[in-house]
């Protein structure tokens with residue numbers, strides 16, 4: 283399905299919160315939530331929250347980054363395509379390419395049967411780098427992954443589970459991936475927001491006019507986190523809050 287056009291006012295609105303250049307070292311934390319700070323209605327399921335115009339915004343943001351990072355539970359729940367479907371006017375009709383990164387320390391993902399592997403067969407996306415713990419000796423029999431140009435990256439992920447983000451980002455930088463859009467899920471967002479280190483450059487949150495209720499998957503860091511230089515944008519349905527860490 284093609285995306286509706288990006289509301290023009292979003293371009294200047296987002297500019298201070300995205301990398302100037304895709305090669306810049308830059309981490310953007312971004313997700314869509316309900317009014318009660320839930321990102322899905324129940325664990326393990328996908329919940330449509332964004333209006334089509336903020337969905338287009340997500341693809342526009344992807345076009346400004348080299349990589350998109352999500353956790354294994356998001357991949358298992360959503361089976362996402364993790365590609366970029368925002369057509370830049372100056373790109374000769376070619377869709378921008380973004381590298382999917384999945385944190386999957388226990389190597390749970392059956393990549394060969396995923397939607398992402400199918401769209402990579404059709405050359406509509408880049409194959410992922412799957413971050414697994416360095417204790418995993420034999421990875422799942424993923425024939426397509428390596429054939430398509432993706433890979434498993436072994437890292438000491440489980441040793442310091444809550445505080446390994448510098449290790450992860452440094453490894454991605456070594457792979458030439460400097461601008462990274464972190465899209466969730468809740469475990470990842472909460473860990474990054476809760477860290478005592480400043481792990482991200484900007485935060486872009488879409489807020490949809492719905493309460494998902496107590497069973498929902500909640501984003502709430504384990505400490506107070508305040509933003510500065512924040513701005514709000516109001517669309518047809520959703521509001522978007524951008525800011526940087528105070």
Ligand SMILES: NC(=O)c1ccc[n+]([C@@H]2O[C@H](COP(=O)([O-])OP(=O)(O)OC[C@H]3O[C@@H](n4cnc5c(N)ncnc54)[C@H](OP(=O)(O)O)[C@@H]3O)[C@@H](O)[C@H]2O)c1
Nearest residue numbers: 313314321322327328353354355356359466467468469470
């Ligand atoms: N609304 C939105 O914008 C949005 C965006 C994304 C996802 N979602 C929703 O969020 C839900 C999933 O969120 P979730 O909190 O359950 O899971 P998640 O954050 O997607 O994945 C968490 C898992 O990833 C691995 N992991 C993450 N960070 C790690 C780290 N630093 N080191 C080692 N392993 C790490 C761990 O896997 P192991 O458990 O195997 O160790 C962890 O349990 C889904 O329902 C999805 O639909 C919503």
